Amino acid sequence: MQANELKENGYQEFLAPAKLNLFLHVINKRLDGYHNIQTVFQLIDLYDNLFIKTNESGLIRRTSHHANIQESDDLTIKAAHLLKPFANKQSGADIFIKKTIPMGGGLGGGSSDAATALIALNALWDCQLTQQELQELALKLGADVPFFIFGQNAWAEGIGEKLTPFQTKPQDYLVIAPRETVSTREVFESLELTKDRIPLKIAGFSNELDPKNLVNDLEKGVLKEFKGIALVFDWLNQFSHAKMTGSGSCFFISLSSVDEGKKIAEKRPEHTLGFVVKGLNNHPHFNLMLGTE
Numbered sequence: 178m179q180a181n182e183l184k185e186n187g188y189q190e191f192l193a194p195a196k197l198n199l200f201l202h203v204i205n206k207r208l209d210g211y212h213n214i215q216t217v218f219q220l221i222d223l224y225d226n227l228f229i230k231t232n233e234s235g236l237i238r239r240t241s242h243h244a245n246i247q248e249s250d251d252l253t254i255k256a257a258h259l260l261k262p263f264a265n266k267q268s269g270a271d272i273f274i275k276k277t278i279p280m281g282g283g284l285g286g287g288s289s290d291a292a293t294a295l296i297a298l299n300a301l302w303d304c305q306l307t308q309q310e311l312q313e314l315a316l317k318l319g320a321d322v323p324f325f326i327f328g329q330n331a332w333a334e335g336i337g338e339k340l341t342p343f344q345t346k347p348q349d350y351l352v353i354a355p356r357e358t359v360s361t362r363e364v365f366e367s368l369e370l371t372k373d374r375i376p377l378k379i380a381g382f383s384n385e386l387d388p389k390n391l392v393n394d395l396e397k398g399v400l401k402e403f404k405g406i407a408l409v410f411d412w413l414n415q416f417s418h419a420k421m422t423g424s425g426s427c428f429f430i431s432l433s434s435v436d437e438g439k440k441i442a443e444k445r446p447e448h449t450l451g452f453v454v455k456g457l458n459n460h461p462h463f464n465l466m467l468g469t470e
């Protein structure tokens with residue numbers, strides 16, 4: 178179904194933006210198997226679209242079809258079920274997802290879809306959870322989800338849930354998505370940590386936000402393990418300092434202009450996707466989440 182058709186049928190549209198990790202340091206492994214990290218999350222204007230229509234049936238349904246994600250595994254549907262106990266018993270919703278953000282790319286698409294579902298349904302079902310309460314709920318869905326509820330570019334610690342606002346400079350990026358994707362869990366599992374990394378201090382860090390000085394500790398392992406992905410990295414790296422986002426497999430470079438990005442994207446390797454994007458300051462539904470929209 179097209180957007181107008183969905184809207185004519187009573188659906189409301191919400192946006193789920195992607196993110197980049199401008200750098201990512203893995204500090205150490207925790208006893209629960211997760212890793213403490215330090216990262217800067219940057220929101221970008223690449224979106225999935227969520228269309229939501231509430232009803233009084235008490236049922237939560239996904240009305241779009243996605244061959245590679247079962248309805249019950251969809252983070253958006255899981256988010257709705259997690260919020261349901263805070264709504265009236267008869268509160269239900271039909272959710273149609275238009276995916277644009279490549280899956281398993283380190284762009285946080287699934288996490289962002291889940292966060293947008295929480296933000297939207299909190300308002301539509303009148304659950305009245307605060308931002309802090311939504312962030313706590315979001316963490317049950319994944320380490321990345323609280324950031325999208327936080328809704329501002331952030332310095333993140335812990336497993337990514339300890340968030341401090343972090344001002345980044347306005348910047349355009351070219352994001353390249355290889356056809357091959359990687360599993361976040363497998364990338365972390367294959368990490369060979371010999372000793373703990375010394376944590377950075379947020380104070381004074383912004384001066385170092387030069388791509389040349391920034392690393393993603395997960396990048397080396399992915400490039401070593403996946404030759405096809407490494408070829409895409411090498412291609413992008415010839416234009417500027419290419420960096421992997423999250424656990425991959427997408428890479429990005431900073432651009433000096435949108436035109437430059439478009440020209441490079443036109444030459445991209447076969448079977449890859451290219452997106453020229455802008456950094457955002459805030460989540461598009463930041464005000465809705467704060468209850469002021």
Ligand SMILES: C[C@@](CO)(OP(=O)(O)O)[C@H](O)COP(=O)(O)OP(=O)(O)OC[C@H]1O[C@@H](n2ccc(N)nc2=O)[C@H](O)[C@@H]1O
Pocket residue numbers: 198201210211212213214216282283284285288318319320321322335336337361362363365366422423424425
């Ligand atoms: C690596 C990051 C960086 O932004 O991004 P993505 O590449 O996934 O977007 C995130 O921390 C990912 O967040 P998210 O995708 O929500 O991960 P989760 O579903 O919670 O975790 C999947 C698996 O990755 C591992 N994991 C994840 C996060 C973390 N800090 N340490 C880990 O060891 C765990 O094995 C976990 O079972």
Ligand SMILES: Nc1ncnc2c1ncn2[C@@H]1O[C@H](COP(=O)(O)OP(=O)(O)O)[C@@H](O)[C@H]1O
Pocket residue numbers: 246250251252253274279280281282283284285286287288289290291361423424425426
């Ligand atoms: N709505 C959704 N969109 C994307 N992926 C989802 C969704 N629901 C569940 N998933 C699962 O989450 C995994 C990670 O997705 P995603 O967040 O897009 O990538 P990443 O964590 O690498 O940034 C996917 O491979 C998929 O199995």
